[in-house]
Amino acid sequence: xxxxxxxxxxxxxxxxxxxxxxxxxxxxxxxxxxxxxxxxxxxxxxxxxxxxxxxxxxxxxxxxxxxxxxxxxxxxxxxxxxxxxxxxxxxxxxxxxxxxxxxxxxxxxxxxxxxxxxxxxxxxxxxxxxxxxxxxxxxxxxxxxxxxxxxxxxxxxxxxxxxxxxxxxxxxxxxxxxxxxxxxxxxxxxxxxxxxxxxxxxxxxxxxxxxxxxxxxxxxxxxxxxxxxxxxxxxxxxxxxxxxxxxxxxxxxxxxxxxxxxxxxxxxxxxxxxxxxxxxxxxxxxxxxxxxxxxxxxxxxxxxxxxxxxxxxxxxxxxxxxxxxxxxxxxxxxxxxxxxxxxxxxxxxxxxxxxxxxxxxxxxxxxxxxxxxxxxxxxxxxxxxxxxxxxxxxxxxxxxxxxxxxxxxxxxxxxxxxxxxxxxxxxxxxxxxxxxxxxxxxxxxxxxxxxxxxxxxxxxxxxxxxxxxxxxxxxxxx
Amino acid sequence: xxxxxxxxxxxxxxxxxxxxxxxxxxxxxxxxxxxxxxxxxxxxxxxxxxxxxxxxxxxxxxxxxxxxxxxxxxxxxxxxxxxxxxxxxxxxxxxxxxxxxxxxxxxxxxxxxxxxxxxxxxxxxxxxxxxxxxxxxxxxxxxxxxxxxxxxxxxxxxxxxxxxxxxxxxxxxxxxxxxxxxxxxxxxxxxxxxxxxxxxxxxxxxxxxxxxxxxxxxxxxxxxxxxxxxxxxxxxxxxxxxxxxxxxxxxxxxxxxxxxxxxxxxxxxxxxxxxxxxxxxxxxxxxxxxxxxxxxxxxxxxxxxxxxxxxxxxxxxxxxxxxxxxxxxxxxxxxxxxxxxxxxxxxxxxxxxxxxxxxxxxxxxxxxxxxxxxxxxxxxxxxxxxxxxxxxxxxxxxxxxxxxxxxxxxxxxxxxxxxxxxxxxxxxxxxxxxxxxxxxxxxxxxxxxxxxxxxxxxxxxxxxxxxxxxxxxxxxxxxxxxxxxxx
Numbered sequence: 019x020x021x022x023x024x025x026x027x028x029x030x031x032x033x034x035x036x037x038x039x040x041x042x043x044x045x046x047x048x049x050x051x052x053x054x055x056x057x058x059x060x061x062x063x064x065x066x067x068x069x070x071x072x073x074x075x076x077x078x079x080x081x082x083x084x085x086x087x088x089x090x091x092x093x094x095x096x097x098x099x100x101x102x103x104x105x106x107x108x109x110x111x112x113x114x115x116x117x118x119x120x121x122x123x124x125x126x127x128x129x130x131x132x133x134x135x136x137x138x139x140x141x142x143x144x145x146x147x148x149x150x151x152x153x154x155x156x157x158x159x160x161x162x163x164x165x166x167x168x169x170x171x172x173x174x175x176x177x178x179x180x181x182x183x184x185x186x187x188x189x190x191x192x193x194x195x196x197x198x199x200x201x202x203x204x205x206x207x208x209x210x211x212x213x214x215x216x217x218x219x220x221x222x223x224x225x226x227x228x229x230x231x232x233x234x235x236x237x238x239x240x241x242x243x244x245x246x247x248x249x250x251x252x253x254x255x256x257x258x259x260x261x262x263x264x265x266x267x268x269x270x271x272x273x274x275x276x277x278x279x280x281x282x283x284x285x286x287x288x289x290x291x292x293x294x295x296x297x298x299x300x301x302x303x304x305x306x307x308x309x310x311x312x313x314x315x316x317x318x319x320x321x322x323x324x325x326x327x328x329x330x331x332x333x334x335x336x337x338x339x340x341x342x343x344x345x346x347x348x349x350x351x352x353x354x355x356x357x358x359x360x361x362x363x364x365x366x367x368x369x370x371x372x373x374x375x376x377x378x379x380x381x382x383x384x385x386x387x388x389x390x391x392x393x394x395x396x397x398x399x400x401x402x403x404x405x406x407x408x409x410x411x412x413x414x415x416x417x418x419x420x421x422x423x424x425x426x427x428x429x430x431x432x433x434x435x436x437x438x439x440x441x442x443x444x445x446x447x448x449x450x451x452x453x454x455x456x457x458x459x460x461x462x463x464x465x466x467x468x469x470x471x472x473x474x475x476x477x478x479x480x481x482x483x484x485x486x487x488x489x490x491x492x493x494x495x496x
Numbered sequence: 497x498x499x500x501x502x503x504x505x506x507x508x509x510x511x512x513x514x515x516x517x518x519x520x521x522x523x524x525x526x527x528x529x530x531x532x533x534x535x536x537x538x539x540x541x542x543x544x545x546x547x548x549x550x551x552x553x554x555x556x557x558x559x560x561x562x563x564x565x566x567x568x569x570x571x572x573x574x575x576x577x578x579x580x581x582x583x584x585x586x587x588x589x590x591x592x593x594x595x596x597x598x599x600x601x602x603x604x605x606x607x608x609x610x611x612x613x614x615x616x617x618x619x620x621x622x623x624x625x626x627x628x629x630x631x632x633x634x635x636x637x638x639x640x641x642x643x644x645x646x647x648x649x650x651x652x653x654x655x656x657x658x659x660x661x662x663x664x665x666x667x668x669x670x671x672x673x674x675x676x677x678x679x680x681x682x683x684x685x686x687x688x689x690x691x692x693x694x695x696x697x698x699x700x701x702x703x704x705x706x707x708x709x710x711x712x713x714x715x716x717x718x719x720x721x722x723x724x725x726x727x728x729x730x731x732x733x734x735x736x737x738x739x740x741x742x743x744x745x746x747x748x749x750x751x752x753x754x755x756x757x758x759x760x761x762x763x764x765x766x767x768x769x770x771x772x773x774x775x776x777x778x779x780x781x782x783x784x785x786x787x788x789x790x791x792x793x794x795x796x797x798x799x800x801x802x803x804x805x806x807x808x809x810x811x812x813x814x815x816x817x818x819x820x821x822x823x824x825x826x827x828x829x830x831x832x833x834x835x836x837x838x839x840x841x842x843x844x845x846x847x848x849x850x851x852x853x854x855x856x857x858x859x860x861x862x863x864x865x866x867x868x869x870x871x872x873x874x875x876x877x878x879x880x881x882x883x884x885x886x887x888x889x890x891x892x893x894x895x896x897x898x899x900x901x902x903x904x905x906x907x908x909x910x911x912x913x914x915x916x917x918x919x920x921x922x923x924x925x926x927x928x929x930x931x932x933x934x935x936x937x938x939x940x941x942x943x944x945x946x947x948x949x950x951x952x953x954x955x956x957x958x959x960x961x962x963x964x965x966x967x968x969x970x971x972x973x974x975x976x977x978x979x980x981x982x983x
Binding site: 057060061062063064065066067068069096098100102105106107108159286288289290293294295296 | 577578579585587592595597598599601696697698699700701703704705731732733734735811812814815818819820821823824825835839859862863864867871
């Protein structure tokens with residue numbers, strides 16, 4: 019029996035606002051325990067929350083990026099439960115009216131676009147962290163993370179394979195980074211996800227019973243968790259069993275999940291509107307300003323590069339990942355002097371290598387798009403060889419001169435004049451009679467050696483294609 | 497006359513004229529506390545030493561020629577659910593028996609800026625849940641006019657202290673009548689301000705959407721002065737109204753001329769005693785005799801208000817009080833097996849019966865499957881009640897009702913009957929549900945010698961109308977409205 023997986027994801031991303039969501043504590047990671055908290059975020063009696071408007075702005079940004087409807091009038095709600103890392107014993111979140119809903123995102127899987135629905139995005143506060151110390155029998159609580167702003171992005175159950183889930187997660191992450199609203203550091207827990215998985219018979223359109231997995235801390239972990247859970251469910255079904263709706267805890271080290279609680283034990287969070295906060299009311303202007311500020315997003319860019327320029331997905335992704343590279347790529351193309359392929363190769367090849375060597379950003383290299391376009395056009399037209407092109411590029415870094423000037427001043431122009439090339443070819447043939455006879459004897463690779471010798475004799479300036487042509491005709495003539 | 501008998505307004509004048517010092521006034525109040533506290537039991541904590549130090553500081557500043565605000569040097573006392581930095585804030589609960597806040601409530605910051613001298617923290621019903629001050633974990637406060645009777649609640653200590661001359665003015669909090677009912681029982685004036693006009697930051701929350709801090713005093717001017725000092729926008733309270741407040745004045749004998757006073761008929765049914773009915777109507781007639789127009793009006797949803805109030809307030813309380821879990825501060829059970837055991841034992845041992853009753857009720861009405869039937873309907877009813885008030889105010893300047901259905905009852909009389917205890921709030925809860933301001937003003941004594949209170953209700957942010965009407969009534973009565981109880 020063939021089965022199909024049905025996957026939905028809930029992504030929690032910490033927002034990189036300067037201060038926390040309901041107080042003025044710094045939103046910073048990695049400081050000594052309980053040094054980034056105050057009476058408000060530790061829930062001291064009598065304290066009250068006040069909403070950080072930046073959080074709303076960031077969440078709406080993400081909502082616009084994911085094509086969501088923005089609920090311009092919405093509220094915040096209390097989610098009530100007891101846990102030591104939750105000092106108020108309720109989390110301020112959003113229940114029935116999220117800030118953003120009914121959106122989608124297009125992701126690329128094996129070069130093909132797939133649209134994943136986004137059910138909702140809401141804002142909420144993060145909880146603290148429990149610490150365990152051998153010198154102390156119980157647990158300790160670090161409240162630094164209390165009140166760190168989060169958005170929860172809930173997808174529709176639109177993914178059908180772990181690869182699609184991974185592509186979705188990577189796309190969400192790259193958008194968060196592009197918008198500069200989250201650090202997305204997995205190892206610091208600034209982006210986390212819960213995974214919902216069910217299986218159904220292939221071709222069916224009736225979803226099976228789903229299970230939710232918590233504690234998935236990496237994208238690769240999500241893939242493993244999905245594979246494990248689908249396999250587990252299929253085994254249960256094949257053995258004639260039924261899937262019980264439950265929440266499970268993923269253990270990445272062991273590569274397995276264990277039941278956490280069943281549907282019957284599901285907590286009743288007793289949501290109700292947070293009476294300490296006012297209704298959120300957003301003006302059309304506020305939303306439109308944010309919408310207008312959203313740049314072309316990496317997933318959209320990649321799809322366009324594939325469609326319009328015929329790039330490989332991996333190359334397109336590498337360009338789109340770095341907004342500066344993508345910008346240079348498009349500026350050079352706008353000069354209409356060279357092909358997308360050669361621009362892409364140069365940016366991801368020589369330029370990236372140079373960035374690595376200098377350990378700098380593309381902006382630090384101050385490459386003029388018009389100069390790069392001229393250089394690439396000279397290479398493509400055969401005016402200079404690729405090897406000379408690299409030399410010219412290096413020299414461009416050292417002066418303000420145009421590539422044309424550099425070629426001229428250094429006499430780099432490729433020799434395509436047949437008379438001059440013929441002299442060189444003759445000299446090489448005379449000096450390498452053995453190779454000539456080898457070639458005639460069937461060793462075709464001797465030709466490559468002869469071309470190399472010609473290039474050497476021309477100090478790299480001879481047009482290699484032309485010299486090869488001349489070599490062949492002279493060998494045949496003789 | 498002992499200094500503690502003065503009103504805050506008259507003491508303020510004496511201090512300004514250097515007829516007495518703040519140290520003398522404070523000592524007078526501390527002596528009075530020492531003399532009557534065994535009988536009244538209004539305080540949970542008396543901060544005598546700190547008060548005298550503070551009074552001395554104010555005296556020194558005045559002596560140095562500094563211009564001080566009107567309340568500078570006046571001894572005040574604060575309900576024990578308002579956070580005071582470095583001074584225990586217990587909410588009269590075992591749960592917070594030793595809780596010392598690391599910060600001041602906004603109202604405390606404002607009073608400190610004003611230069612008041614805090615003499616102590618006042619007893620209350622545990623977490624402000626109750627109408628008699630009997631649910632306090634520490635002690636039962638007595639009515640200074642007759643110690644066999646309750647002072648009313650939940651701000652029983654705040655009303656009793658002012659009535660007994662143990663403070664010139666005090667602060668209380670009012671969620672469903674917790675300022676007005678004890679003011680009525682103890683024969684003092686108590687103001688429940690418009691929701692949003694006084695910051696709640698630092699008030700240990702009972703029901704966030706209904707709670708409001710307000711003052712008690714023995715004359716209208718004292719209440720107006722204190723309200724003036726504590727009201728105003730606070731960026732630390734998102735529900736605080738960002739608006740300008742006028743300079744408040746106290747009305748005189750002729751100031752109600754032409755004003756329309758609505759008499760909502762529903763408030764005179766509801767089990768209101770004949771004596772209370774008569775006293776309040778006598779006050780109404782006095783207003784009428786002096787030029788006011790009385791108009792019978794109807795607020796038909798009133799009989800349902802109590803149910804809506806207990807649903808909304810308990811729902812919010814169940815969430816607000818969840819933080820008392822033994823993890824971070826307050827009481828923690830000495831022995832426990834695991835986390836759940838810690839929670840269960842701490843909360844079972846730390847909270848009293850009334851608080852547990854409200855938490856259970858609130859948890860129930862918010863539970864999945866019951867939310868729509870209870871909480872949602874109560875919120876709908878709240879809208880309806882607000883609507884009725886706003887329609888009524890289109891033809892009235894003020895409303896006049898009894899504050900309580902009767903005078904104070906005997907200690908223990910209603911302790912075992914929560915429903916009859918809840919019914920005490922029937923005239924006051926609608927005001928919280930609608931977010932309106934209201935003041936309770938004594939309007940004579942009943943045959944048992946205990947004070948009767950009338951309630952004046954105004955539209956939102958129209959506290960001035962209350963000070964005008966109450967001041968007018970004060971001016972028209974021959975005896976002082978709120979004499980200090982003789983003990």
